[in-house]
Amino acid sequence: MLREKIKQLSAQYFEEYRAIRQHLHAHPELSYQEYNTSKFVRDHLTHLGIPFTVMAETGVIGIIEGNRSDRVIALRADMDALPIQEKNDVPYASTIPGIMHACGHDVHTTCLLGAARMLHELRNEWDGTVKLIFQPGEEKNPGGASLLINEGVLENPAPSAIYGLHVHPQLDIGKMSFASGKVMASADELYITVRSKGGHAAKPYLTADTVLTASQIVVALQQVVSRNNNPFSPSVLSICSMQGGYTTNVIPSELKMMGTFRAMDEGWRFEAHRRIREIVAHVGKACGAEVELEISIGYPSVVNDHALTQHARSLAEEMIGTEMVEETELSMGAEDFGYYSQKIPGCFYRLGTGNKAMGIVSGVHTPTFNIDESAIQTGMAMMAYLGVKG
Numbered sequence: 463m464l465r466e467k468i469k470q471l472s473a474q475y476f477e478e479y480r481a482i483r484q485h486l487h488a489h490p491e492l493s494y495q496e497y498n499t500s501k502f503v504r505d506h507l508t509h510l511g512i513p514f515t516v517m518a519e520t521g522v523i524g525i526i527e528g529n530r531s532d533r534v535i536a537l538r539a540d541m542d543a544l545p546i547q548e549k550n551d552v553p554y555a556s557t558i559p560g561i562m563h564a565c566g567h568d569v570h571t572t573c574l575l576g577a578a579r580m581l582h583e584l585r586n587e588w589d590g591t592v593k594l595i596f597q598p599g600e601e602k603n604p605g606g607a608s609l610l611i612n613e614g615v616l617e618n619p620a621p622s623a624i625y626g627l628h629v630h631p632q633l634d635i636g637k638m639s640f641a642s643g644k645v646m647a648s649a650d651e652l653y654i655t656v657r658s659k660g661g662h663a664a665k666p667y668l669t670a671d672t673v674l675t676a677s678q679i680v681v682a683l684q685q686v687v688s689r690n691n692n693p694f695s696p697s698v699l700s701i702c703s704m705q706g707g708y709t710t711n712v713i714p715s716e717l718k719m720m721g722t723f724r725a726m727d728e729g730w731r732f733e734a735h736r737r738i739r740e741i742v743a744h745v746g747k748a749c750g751a752e753v754e755l756e757i758s759i760g761y762p763s764v765v766n767d768h769a770l771t772q773h774a775r776s777l778a779e780e781m782i783g784t785e786m787v788e789e790t791e792l793s794m795g796a797e798d799f800g801y802y803s804q805k806i807p808g809c810f811y812r813l814g815t816g817n818k819a820m821g822i823v824s825g826v827h828t829p830t831f832n833i834d835e836s837a838i839q840t841g842m843a844m845m846a847y848l849g850v851k852g
Contacts, residue, residue, distance in 0.1 A: 464587055464850060465780060471580045472843035479576040479842060480835050482506075484554035486568035490543030490561045493602035496520040499541045499571070503596045506575055510582050512594070518609040524594035525619075526581045528850070533590030535852050536621035537845050538607075538802065539574035540567045540600035549829040564831045566629030566815070569838065571596060573627065573813075576842030581849045588850035593621050603651065603760050605798030616805055623770050623807045625848045626799045627841060631825055633814035635834040636782065638844065640775040640811045641790035646764035647696065647724040648731050649796030653756040654679065654742060656706075660715030670750035672717040676704060679745045679753070680719070686737050697725040697734070698794050724794050726763050762800040767807035770852075774809045777851050781844055809852075813841045 491499050500520040507514050507524050514524040520541070548555050548562040556562045563569075578594050595615060599606030616624075633639055656676045661669035680701045691697045699721065706717030723738065725731040735757055746753030778787045790812055799810045815833035816822055824830040 464584065465847060467584060468580055468843050468846045469781070471583065472576065472839045472846070475576055475579065476839040479572050479838055482575060483568055483572040483835065483838055486571060487563050488554045488557050490556050490558055490563045490568070492545060492561060493542040493599040493606070494520065496541045496598050500596070500598070503541070503571065503575065507578065510579055512578055512582055517613045517615060518598055518606060520598040521606060521610050522596040523615060524578060524596070526578065526585060526592045526594065528585045528588040528590050528592070531589040534593060534619045534621045535590065535849055536593040536595055536616070536624040537574055537577065537849055538595040538597060538624055538626040538799065539570035540597045540606070541571050542567055542599055542601050542606070544601055544827060546827070546829050550832050552832065562829065564828060565601065565826045566831070566833065567600065569629050569815070569833055569841065570627060572838055573841035573845050576838070577845035577849060580842070580846040584850070591619055592849040593619065600798050603758055605761050605801060607798040607801040611801055611805065616802070621806060623767070623809070623852060624802045625774065625845070625852055626808070626810045627813050627845065628797070628810065629815045629826070629833055629837070630812035631816040631823060631831065631833065633788070633812055633816060635814050635817045635837055636840060637786045637788060637814035638778045638782065638811055638840070639788040639790040639814070640771050640778065640809070641792070642766050642768040642771045644726045644763055644765050645790055645792060645810060646797050646800065647726050647794045648728065648763045648800070649760040650723045650731070650735070651758040651760060652701070652719075652721040652723060652738065653758065654719040655754040656717045656746065657752040657754070658715060658750070661713050663711040663713055666713060669713055672706060672714050672751055675746060675749040675751040675753070676706070676717045676719055678749065679742055682741050682745050683738065686734055686741065690734065690737055691730060695725070695727045695730055696792060696794060697730065699723045724796065726792070728762060761796045761798045762804055764797050764800040764810050765803050766809050767803070770807045771809045774811060774848060774852060777847055778844060781847055782840060813837055813844070
């Protein structure tokens with residue numbers, strides 16, 4: 463059976479692709495700067511004999527044609543790293559100061575490269591076309607997915623469905639998880655600046671107190687979720703940075719804040735923006751300060767197509783066994799895969815990479831994040847199987 467051939471090939475190629483993952487991990491690049499990573503992917507596809515085009519400067523789009531049919535499936539992996547200093551003591555630790563693959567995109571890229579190899583070798587045994595999407599800039603607005611879509615990645619040929627995976631260190635090695643409907647939140651960035659003429663701390667009545675104004679804005683904004691949102695619709699607003707002032711006896715003339723707003727419902731998302739603007743403006747006016755607000759629109763929520771996700775889950779059960787497939791929990795984290803799922807049916811699933819016995823438990827976006835690398839064998843086999851059966 464084709465499934466067994468994929469499993470055999472994934473085992474056969476595992477060591478080679480583990481080495482590829484370690485190379486990518488040691489040479490991370492930030493969002494929209496994935497020049498060497500993009501070249502590595504292009505060189506590997508050239509070696510395999512898979513044609514490709516370049517989009518959004520560093521994105522790589524490959525095409526594998528099986529037996530002719532109208533079926534087109536897209537498989538997506540992201541390539542960028544994060545501005546984090548790695549603390550893992552491993553031979554393949556990041557060689558780039560202050561940059562690390564702390565979200566597993568090196569794993570995603572490796573799994574798709576491995577899947578591409580198997581799909582190409584078996585191309586006479588399956589029907590349709592598989593579009594490989596190696597995407598830049600998932601970690602930073604506006605999101606590489608939006609750039610690729612604007613440049614036509616979902617056209618010529620147009621896929622009828624798209625699949626993407628994400629490493630999940632809280633899920634045991636060898637497992638995968640799926641969920642239909644809303645699975646990840648939208649994410650918008652909040653930038654607030656409070657200004658006044660400033661003044662002596664002993665004479666606050668002669669100026670508008672920027673620190674007090676900012677503090678009241680932080681407290682008032684909590685009403686957006688607690689008193690304006692339906693409690694059955696997950697949403698969160700967090701102010702995560704407050705910068706201003708430099709001594710004990712001067713009211714600063716300027717104070718800056720940054721934060722994030724996240725939601726599962728797109729209608730509520732933009733209604734919340736309206737309330738955020740009202741609250742910030744009114745608190746500033748009440749305190750006598752000048753207030754400036756910027757809401758940087760980020761990624762939409764990720765919504766998995768029900769039929770596609772159920773199909774993918776059934777394929778995972780065939781590949782690794784029913785007992786190894788779980789239900790994915792909702793996450794207020796964000797992913798620009800949401801742009802794809804707005805356009806065509808999508809399924810974003812999770813690959814277990816955690817191993818408590820080996821001490822591999824750190825979460826993504828931490829300086830000690832790592833994976834049990836045996837997940838690569840499962841990951842590339844599943845992506846290949848989705849390519850031929852998805």
